Amino acid sequence: xxxxxxxxxxxxxxxxxxxxxxxxxxxxxxxxxxxxxxxxxxxxxxxxxxxxxxxxxxxxxxxxxxxxxxxxxxxxxxxxxxxxxxxxxxxxxxxxxxxxxxxxxxxxxxxxxxxxxxxxxxxxxxxxxxxxxxxxxxxxxxxxxxxxxxxxxxxxxxxxxxxxxxx
Amino acid sequence: xxxxxxxxxxxxxxxxxxxxxxxxxxxxxxxxxxxxxxxxxxxxxxxxxxxxxxxxxxxxxxxxxxxxxxxxxxxxxxxxxxxxxxxxxxxxxxxxxxxxxxxxxxxxxxxxxxxxxxxxxxxxxxxxxxxxxxxxxxxxxxxxxxxxxxxxxxxxxxxxxxxxxxxxxxxxxxxxxxxxxxxxxxxxxxxxxxxxxxxxxxxxxxxxxxxxxxxxxxxxxxxxxxxxxxxxxxxxxxxxxxxxxxxxxxxxxxxxxxxxxxxxxxxxxxxxxxxxxxxxxxxxxxxxxxxxxxxxxxxxxxxxxxxxxxxxxxxxxxxxxxxxxxxxxxxxxxxxxxxxxxxxxxxxxxxxxxxxxxxxxxxxxxxxxxxxxxxxxxxxxxxxxxxxxxxxxxxxxxxxxxxxxxxxxxxxxxxxxx
Numbered sequence: 001x002x003x004x005x006x007x008x009x010x011x012x013x014x015x016x017x018x019x020x021x022x023x024x025x026x027x028x029x030x031x032x033x034x035x036x037x038x039x040x041x042x043x044x045x046x047x048x049x050x051x052x053x054x055x056x057x058x059x060x061x062x063x064x065x066x067x068x069x070x071x072x073x074x075x076x077x078x079x080x081x082x083x084x085x086x087x088x089x090x091x092x093x094x095x096x097x098x099x100x101x102x103x104x105x106x107x108x109x110x111x112x113x114x115x116x117x118x119x120x121x122x123x124x125x126x127x128x129x130x131x132x133x134x135x136x137x138x139x140x141x142x143x144x145x146x147x148x149x150x151x152x153x154x155x156x157x158x159x160x161x162x163x164x165x166x167x
Numbered sequence: 168x169x170x171x172x173x174x175x176x177x178x179x180x181x182x183x184x185x186x187x188x189x190x191x192x193x194x195x196x197x198x199x200x201x202x203x204x205x206x207x208x209x210x211x212x213x214x215x216x217x218x219x220x221x222x223x224x225x226x227x228x229x230x231x232x233x234x235x236x237x238x239x240x241x242x243x244x245x246x247x248x249x250x251x252x253x254x255x256x257x258x259x260x261x262x263x264x265x266x267x268x269x270x271x272x273x274x275x276x277x278x279x280x281x282x283x284x285x286x287x288x289x290x291x292x293x294x295x296x297x298x299x300x301x302x303x304x305x306x307x308x309x310x311x312x313x314x315x316x317x318x319x320x321x322x323x324x325x326x327x328x329x330x331x332x333x334x335x336x337x338x339x340x341x342x343x344x345x346x347x348x349x350x351x352x353x354x355x356x357x358x359x360x361x362x363x364x365x366x367x368x369x370x371x372x373x374x375x376x377x378x379x380x381x382x383x384x385x386x387x388x389x390x391x392x393x394x395x396x397x398x399x400x401x402x403x404x405x406x407x408x409x410x411x412x413x414x415x416x417x418x419x420x421x422x423x424x425x426x427x428x429x430x431x432x433x434x435x436x437x438x439x440x441x442x443x444x445x446x447x448x449x450x451x452x453x454x455x456x457x458x459x460x461x462x463x464x465x466x467x468x469x470x471x472x473x474x475x476x477x478x479x480x481x482x483x484x485x486x487x488x489x490x491x492x493x494x495x496x497x498x499x500x501x502x503x504x505x506x507x508x509x510x511x512x513x514x515x516x517x518x519x520x521x522x523x524x525x526x527x528x529x530x531x532x533x534x535x536x537x538x539x540x541x542x543x544x545x546x547x548x549x550x551x552x553x554x555x556x557x558x559x560x561x562x563x564x565x566x567x568x569x570x571x572x573x574x575x576x577x578x579x580x581x582x583x584x585x
Contacts, residue, residue: 014324016202018395018399019395019396019398019399019523019526020395034403034517034519035398035401035403035517035518035519035520035522035523036520036523037516037517037519037520037521037522037523037524037527038523038524038527038528039523039527058395058523058526058527058530059527059530059531062530062534067393067395067534068180068393068395071395071530102520102524103524104410104514104516104520104521104524105410105512105513105514105524106512107412107509107512107528114527114528114531115524115527118527142516142520143403143516143517143519143520143521143523144520145403145517160405160515160516160517160520
């Protein structure tokens with residue numbers, strides 16, 4: 001038996017993204033994330049190149065750099081865009097789609113509205129990099145799961161009530 | 168030994184990277200794509216594996232060098248044998264084939280650690296082990312002096328195969344890794360865990376009293392995790408339950424989440440006073456954080472979405488509220504503080520999304536979390552209820568600083584009137 005490490009095979013048809021992580025894929029390889037509550041799924045694509053990526057960002061700001069790569073909105077968006085460029089995407093052609101940022105329950109205090117602030121911060125971070133947001137499914141009080149198809153540049157949003165929205 | 172929660176969170180990441188390396192090694196050997204589901208650093212306990220009744224096979228490996236200790240890697244026997252048989256016909260039942268795979272996967276874990284710590288780790292030859300959780304724990308010659316366990320679980324994509332890895336570092340190794348004076352003494356963390364376990368047992372008794380469904384605490388852990396890693400412990404299936412906030416001295420949150428079928432049983436018992444008869448189905452054997460994939464499919468396949476409105480919702484809020492009161496009952500005495508909890512906020516959503524919404528709040532103040540989790544199950548039917556407690560770390564540290572050694576979590580009062 002051969003114990004050598006192999007690179008991730010190119011023919012895998014699905015890449016899972018956890019909380020505070022991101023991934024980039026091309027053509028028919030889907031990128032998925034599940035259980036989005038107040039976090040935001042930021043999808044960015046170069047539709048002409050068939051390259052797209054998804055970041056599961058968690059907090060509007062964070063000051064620790066020992067965390068996972070997409071914990072904060074700004075870092076997540078920056079790293080996602082850099083990775084799409086490295087995969088052959090061209091900056092002038094980028095488009096973005098957003099989903100998430102819900103408010104599942106209300107407690108008093110400064111931590112409130114983190115979902116809404118995640119959405120606002122995501123829009124700002126994309127605008128600063130001249131990436132237009134072409135579709136959104138944000139807010140509300142329910143969780144979401146996302147599936148990004150880079151080749152078709154679609155972001156399928158499934159809500160906790162099994163309702164499906166195609167962005 | 169004093170424990171810096173921030174350092175433990177960092178080591179949790181190291182362990183996770185080791186787990187990913189191990190998963191790659193398994194893929195390299197077998198071609199099976201695996202994904203690491205969850206990694207936790209938990210306070211070690213002699214009954215850590217006691218809840219695992221299913222038979223597993225695997226290897227224990229001793230290691231020394233930059234870090235010293237023992238590890239245990241296990242697979243479900245039928246599944247790993249099927250896969251090994253496909254690779255080397257006739258090898259399926261062979262202990263040496265399991266040992267070889269186990270050795271390579273374990274090396275991946277420890278290579279990950281060695282790289283992160285910038286050191287070398289020497290591993291001794293693997294020893295084949297098989298049996299139930301308690302038997303496996305005995306095989307690792309569990310030493311009570313070991314303070315922490317690093318646990319990872321990975322599963323194959325689209326296949327029925329998983330592996331569970333546990334690393335038990337020696338106390339001296341942990342002492343060196345966690346050196347620092349401003350941490351929490353490990354003895355106080357043990358007290359905290361006992362307090363939480365007692366609370367979980369009381370909450371379980373409350374469920375039994377209120378619903379007539381005999382429940383017990385199946386698994387409980389005190390873990391130290393980066394906030395972003397907390398949601399991975401829950402599935403994205405829909406759960407029904409409540410979220411409550413600790414008010415006053417101790418901040419943070421409590422989550423009580425039933426799977427939908429269990430929530431229906433609870434509602435039926437509270438609203439009509441009736442529960443379904445015990446099923447012939449044996450209780451689930453998927454101990455640890457494993458979630459059976461079949462039940463996920465069942466709930467997803469359901470064409471109708473269950474609603475919990477009006478009286479059903481009130482029933483869940485009520486039991487969640489009383490369970491939380493029972494859970495924290497006794498804490499105030501031990502911690503010598505007052506603990507007030509907010510009114511319950513009802514949730515009916517993906518378990519992972521609920522947890523994520525909680526840690527997005529907590530994460531604005533702290534990078535790592537002290538997580539207590541417990542799973543309640545019933546002996547005579549499928550029943551699943553998760554209790555998660557996530558205290559505010561700074562406030563917890565302040566409260567623990569005042570704690571006298573030797574205090575226990577014995578409760579002094581019963582839960583409120585039912």
